[in-house]
Amino acid sequence: MTSNEGDLSIRPRHPRSAPLSGVAERFGLRVDVADPGLDGVVATGATLDSRDVRPGDLYAALPGSRRHGAEFAAQAAERGAVALLSDAAGAALARSAGIGLPILVSDGDPRDILGEAAAEIYGTAELDATVFGVTGTNGKTSVVYLVAALLEAAGLRAGLSSTAERRVGDTAMTSALTSPEAPELHGLLARMVEERAEGISLEVSAHAVERHRIDGVRFDVVAFNNVSHDHLDDFSDMESYFQAKLALFDPAHAARGVVVVDTPYGVRVARESRIPVTTLATEYGAEADWHLAVTRQDIDGVSFALQGPGGARFRGRVPVFGRFMAENAALALIMLHEAGIPIEQVAAGLAAANPAEPGLIPIYIPGRLEAINPGSAGPRFYVDYGHTPGAFQAMLDALGEVAPGRVIFMFGADGDRDTTKREEMGRIAAAGSDILIVCDYHPRSEDPASIRAQLIAGAESAGRAEVIERGDPREAVRLAVSLARPEDVILYAGPGHEDYQEVAGQHLPYSARDEVRAALREAGLL
Numbered sequence: 001m002t003s004n005e006g007d008l009s010i011r012p013r014h015p016r017s018a019p020l021s022g023v024a025e026r027f028g029l030r031v032d033v034a035d036p037g038l039d040g041v042v043a044t045g046a047t048l049d050s051r052d053v054r055p056g057d058l059y060a061a062l063p064g065s066r067r068h069g070a071e072f073a074a075q076a077a078e079r080g081a082v083a084l085l086s087d088a089a090g091a092a093l094a095r096s097a098g099i100g101l102p103i104l105v106s107d108g109d110p111r112d113i114l115g116e117a118a119a120e121i122y123g124t125a126e127l128d129a130t131v132f133g134v135t136g137t138n139g140k141t142s143v144v145y146l147v148a149a150l151l152e153a154a155g156l157r158a159g160l161s162s163t164a165e166r167r168v169g170d171t172a173m174t175s176a177l178t179s180p181e182a183p184e185l186h187g188l189l190a191r192m193v194e195e196r197a198e199g200i201s202l203e204v205s206a207h208a209v210e211r212h213r214i215d216g217v218r219f220d221v222v223a224f225n226n227v228s229h230d231h232l233d234d235f236s237d238m239e240s241y242f243q244a245k246l247a248l249f250d251p252a253h254a255a256r257g258v259v260v261v262d263t264p265y266g267v268r269v270a271r272e273s274r275i276p277v278t279t280l281a282t283e284y285g286a287e288a289d290w291h292l293a294v295t296r297q298d299i300d301g302v303s304f305a306l307q308g309p310g311g312a313r314f315r316g317r318v319p320v321f322g323r324f325m326a327e328n329a330a331l332a333l334i335m336l337h338e339a340g341i342p343i344e345q346v347a348a349g350l351a352a353a354n355p356a357e358p359g360l361i362p363i364y365i366p367g368r369l370e371a372i373n374p375g376s377a378g379p380r381f382y383v384d385y386g387h388t389p390g391a392f393q394a395m396l397d398a399l400g401e402v403a404p405g406r407v408i409f410m411f412g413a414d415g416d417r418d419t420t421k422r423e424e425m426g427r428i429a430a431a432g433s434d435i436l437i438v439c440d441y442h443p444r445s446e447d448p449a450s451i452r453a454q455l456i457a458g459a460e461s462a463g464r465a466e467v468i469e470r471g472d473p474r475e476a477v478r479l480a481v482s483l484a485r486p487e488d489v490i491l492y493a494g495p496g497h498e499d500y501q502e503v504a505g506q507h508l509p510y511s512a513r514d515e516v517r518a519a520l521r522e523a524g525l526l
C-alpha cells in the first residue's frame with residue numbers, strides 16, 4: 001500500500017482536460033479576464049484548497065466561515081493554477097492582490113456548481129462502476145468497509161472513501177473529512193476509474209449532502225442505518241440533521257435505497273424517500289422486505305441469518321462483536337443485491353475463499369472495535385472511534401451480552417464540538433460499564449478539566465460504574481491495564497484510527513492503538 005507522501009488528495013495519474021470556456025458557458029459564469037478570454041485554457045484538475053493545487057488546476061476560491069479562499073489565490077497561482085472559480089467578492093479580493101489569472105465568477109455561491117464542474121473536468125459525471133453511498137450517525141465507516149469486502153468476495157475490484165481512509169488499488173490516504181469536498185471526491189473517482197474499480201463505496205455525512213460535497217455523483221444505491229444525537233453544533237436541531245440525511249434519498253443523488261427501519265427515523269426515511277427503497281428490520285415480525293436474525297454472538301464476533309424477497313437467504317459471520325455489526329453486514333449485502341450482485345454470488349465467493357468457514361466475512365475496519373490483542377488469555381483491549389451517545393449505547397449493550405468479565409470503559413469528549421451530548425455520553429458510559437476512566441480526547445481550545453467535569457457529572461448521575469478521572473490518555477491506558485483482570489474487557493472509545501491529539505490549535509502525535517500496544521507490552525500482556 002502506498003500513501004502518496006506529501007499529496008493532499010488522490011488524483012488520476014493521467015487526467016483528462018476540460019476547456020474552461022465550456023465550463024463557464026455551461027454554468028452561466030461571468031469570465032473576468034482580459035483578451036483573449038479563456039480561449040485554449042484547459043483545466044486538468046480542481047481543488048478548493050490552495051495547498052492541494054497542482055499545475056493545470058482550477059482553484060475554487062470559496063467564501064468560508066473563517067477566511068475567503070481568495071485570500072490564498074497567490075499560493076494557488078504559485079502552485080500552477082490556470083484559473084480561479086469564485087464569487088464577486090473573491091474576484092475583487094484576488095484582483096486587488098494582483099492575481100492575473102482568469103476568474104470564473106459565479107453570481108451566487110460557487111459551491112453550488114463546484115461538484116458538477118469538477119465532474120466535468122475529471123470526466124466523472126457518468127461512471128462505469130457501481131457507486132454505493134452510506135449515511136447515518138453511527139456505522140457508516142463500518143458499512144463502507146463491509147461493502148468493499150463483499151464486492152471483493154464477489155470477484156469485483158473495489159475502491160472506498162471513509163472517515164478512516166480513502167483507498168483505491170494499492171494507494172491509501174488518511175482522510176481529513178468523512179466525506180471529501182467535491183473536487184477531491186471527483187479526483188478520487190477518476191483515479192478509481194483509471195484503476196478499473198467496478199464498485200465504489202463512499203461514506204456520506206449529513207454535512208456532505210448539505211454542503212454540496214456529493215454534487216455531480218450519481219449513486220446507484222444509497223443506504224441509511226440510523227440517526228441519533230450528534231453534530232448539534234452544525235445543525236440547529238435533530239430535525240434539520242435528519243433532513244440533511246434524508247436529502248440523499250432523492251433522484252438528484254441516487255437511483256435506489258436501502259433503509260434500516262428499526263427506529264422511527266428509519267421508518268420516516270422509507271416513507272419520505274423520493275427514490276424507491278427496500279427495507280431491513282432486525283426485529284422479528286416487523287414489517288420490512290428483509291429480516292435479520294442474530295443466531296450466535298460472542299466476544300469474537302456475531303453470526304446471523306438474513307432473509308429477503310424472492311427466497312434470498314444468507315447465513316454469515318462478522319469477526320467483530322455486536323449485534324449492530326450483523327446489521328451493518330446485512331445492510332451491505334442488501335446494497336450489493338439491489339445493485340444486481342445477488343447475495344448468492346457473494347456467498348459463493350466467500351465459501352470458495354474460505355471453505356472451512358464459508359460465511360465468514362473477512363473484514364478489518366481500522367479503529368472500529370479494533371482488537372489490539374485478539375485471542376489473548378489476558379484482558380482484551382479494544383480501540384474504537386465511537387464518539388456519540390448512540391455508539392456508546394450500542395457498544396456497551398453488546399458488551400453486556402458478550403463480555404466474559406467486567407467492562408472497563410475509557411473515553412473523553414471533543415472540545416469545540418457539540419457540547420450538548422457530553423452529559424448523555426457520561427451517563428450511558430457509566431450505566432454500561434463497571435469501571436469508567438474519563439480522560440482527554442481533543443480538548444482543542446477548551447479547558448480539558450471542564451470537559452471532563454461535564455462527562456463526570458453525567459457519569460455520576462448513572463450511579464453504576466466506579467468513575468476515575470485521569471486526564472492524560474497515556475496514563476489512563478496504563479491505569480486501565482493495571483486494573484483489569486484476565487477475563488475483563490477494556491474498551492477505549494474516541495480516537496479509533498487517529499494519529500494525533502488536538503490541543504490548543506496544535507496537532508500532537510498520539511496514536512491510541514500504539515499506546516495500548518505499548519502498555520500491554522509493558523505489562524507482559526502482548
Ligand SMILES: CC(=O)N[C@H]1[C@@H](OP(=O)(O)OP(=O)(O)OC[C@H]2O[C@@H](n3ccc(=O)[nH]c3=O)[C@H](O)[C@@H]2O)O[C@H](CO)[C@@H](O)[C@@H]1O[C@H](C)C(=O)N[C@@H](C)C(=O)N[C@H](CCC(=O)O)C(=O)O
Nearest residue numbers: 048049050062064065066067068069072177178179205207
Ligand atoms: C463546517 C465545515 O464543514 N467546514 C469546512 C469548510 O470550512 P470553512 O467554510 O470554514 O472554510 P475556511 O476555513 O473559512 O476556509 C475558506 C476556504 O479557504 C480555503 N483555504 C484555507 C486555508 C488555506 O491555507 N488554503 C485554502 O485554500 C479552504 O479550503 C476553504 O475553501 O471547508 C473546509 C475546507 O474543505 C473544511 O476543512 C471545513 O471542515 C471543518 C474542518 C470541519 O470540521 N468539518 C466537519 C464539521 C465536517 O464536515 N464533518 C463531517 C461529518 C463527520 C461525521 O460524520 O462525524 C465530514 O464529512 O467530515
Ligand SMILES: Nc1ncnc2c1ncn2[C@@H]1O[C@H](COP(=O)(O)OP(=O)(O)OP(=O)(O)O)[C@@H](O)[C@H]1O
Nearest residue numbers: 137138139140141142163324368369385386391394
Ligand atoms: N449500526 C450501528 N449502530 C450503532 N452504533 C454503531 C453501528 N455500527 C458501528 N457503531 C458504533 O459506532 C462507532 C463508529 O462507527 P463508524 O466509524 O463505522 O461510524 P461512522 O458513522 O462512520 O462515524 P464517523 O463518521 O464519525 O466515522 C463504531 O466504532 C461502533 O462503536
